[in-house]
Amino acid sequence: LHVTSDLSANAAVAPTLDQSRYLTNVMRLSRGDELLVFNGRDGEWRASVAETHKRGVILKCEERARAQTVTPDLELIVAMVKKARVETIVEKAAELGAARVRLTVTRRTNVDRVRLDRLDAIAEEAAEQTGRLDVPPVDDPMKLEAILDGWDPARKLMFCDETGGAPAIPALTAAGPGPWAILIGPEGGFSPEEGERLRSLPFTTAVSLGPRILRADTAAIAAMTLWQAAVGD
Ligand code: SAM
Numbered sequence: 001l002h003v004t005s006d007l008s009a010n011a012a013v014a015p016t017l018d019q020s021r022y023l024t025n026v027m028r029l030s031r032g033d034e035l036l037v038f039n040g041r042d043g044e045w046r047a048s049v050a051e052t053h054k055r056g057v058i059l060k061c062e063e064r065a066r067a068q069t070v071t072p073d074l075e076l077i078v079a080m081v082k083k084a085r086v087e088t089i090v091e092k093a094a095e096l097g098a099a100r101v102r103l104t105v106t107r108r109t110n111v112d113r114v115r116l117d118r119l120d121a122i123a124e125e126a127a128e129q130t131g132r133l134d135v136p137p138v139d140d141p142m143k144l145e146a147i148l149d150g151w152d153p154a155r156k157l158m159f160c161d162e163t164g165g166a167p168a169i170p171a172l173t174a175a176g177p178g179p180w181a182i183l184i185g186p187e188g189g190f191s192p193e194e195g196e197r198l199r200s201l202p203f204t205t206a207v208s209l210g211p212r213i214l215r216a217d218t219a220a221i222a223a224m225t226l227w228q229a230a231v232g233d
Contacts, residue, residue, distance in 0.1 A: 001035055002124050002135055003059075007042040012050065013059040020056035023049070029057075036065055040134035043068040069133050072231050073179035075155070077102045078220055079186035080111040080141055085217040089184075090119045092217075094126035094136050096224040103141040108188035114141060144194060153203040159183040160223055161195070162213050166206035169226035178231070182207075182223045184216050 001023070005013050015023065023029045029049050037059065038044045044066040047059040076098040078089050086103070093101045101123070103114060119138040127135040151157065158172060160183065183198075190198065198204050209222045 001037045002128055003037050003039050005039065007037065007039055007045045007061050007064075009061060009063065011061040013037055013047055013061060015057055015059065017056050020052075023057050024052055034062070035059070037061070038133045041068060044133055066133065071097055071099045071132065071134055071136075073155075074098050074224070074227060074231075075100045075102060075179075075181040076184075076220060076224060077104050077147065077157075077181055078184045078216065079104050079106045079144070080109045080114065081187055081216045082111060083114070085215070086111075086114060087119065087122055088217045089220045090122050090138055091126045092221045093224060094123045094132070095130045096221070096228055097132065098136050098224060099134075100136050100139065102139045102147065104144045104147055104183075105141050106144045106186055106194055107191035109186045110188075111186075112141070116140065148197065148201065151201075151203060155179045155181050155203065157181045157183060157198075157201070157204040158207040158223070158227075159190075159198045159204055160185065160209055160219050161198075161206035162189065162209070162219075163195070164208070164211075166208040169207050169209075169223060170230040172205055172207060172230075180227065180231075182220070182227065184219050184223065187216060 003013050003015055031049050033049045034046055036044050037047045043064050046062045046065050048062055049057060050060040051058040076093045080103055090101055116138060123138055124135045209219055214222060
């Protein structure tokens with residue numbers, strides 16, 4: 001269970017009301033029952049149910065089960081596509097180990113609204129299910145130009161280019177340490193001007209995901225899987 005409070009021996013942990021209801025009504029936990037909690041900073045702790053009452057559950061930290069792991073520093077930047085597909089992309093990014101998900105608006109993006117609270121909940125649920133010890137934040141949509149203008153050149157940006165001829169991801173990621181970013185375009189692809197700018201920047205590399213045109217959610221999953229296979233964890 002993802003919690004926000006600090007975790008240490010004998011610390012009291014107060015999950016949210018929703019989480020408390022889930023623990024008592026769905027998981028049917030009662031006093032003394034144990035579960036694993038993480039907060040993204042202090043590793044994973046075994047905790048027991050100390051109290052259950054109307055206003056929620058109180059857990060008590062017993063012992064640390066796993067040290068905090070540092071998620072390899074991959075940012076997934078994805079142009080906004082239809083709601084269901086963005087939700088799939090966020091869920092798979094959490095499962096495949098992205099440290100952060102950034103939504104972007106490009107010339108051909110035709111979706112401009114997202115429910116960030118829903119995406120955050122999807123990222124948290126996927127992180128709990130997949131057993132990682134942090135939850136990737138999902139950032140507010142930003143224009144691609146603004147993201148590139150403020151880019152930290154130490155981070156290598158692989159932009160997925162379906163127009164052919166680009167190298168595959170493993171060849172690149174094996175070429176050295178991160179931090180990394182993967183950029184996926186919208187349903188209509190990048191505009192010629194965006195492609196030109198991306199090719200002209202010193203910190204970007206075009207990458208191919210194979211000979212077929214993938215939908216944005218498939219491309220995000222394929223790119224992160226190839227990166228994870230090459231980077232290893
Ligand atoms: N421009 C094409 C179109 O209009 O159908 C493809 C856009 S594709 C649906 C969305 C994004 O997925 C592309 O902008 C690209 O970032 C990525 N993508 C899809 N297939 C790819 C491939 N074979 N190699 C690299 N990137 C790909």
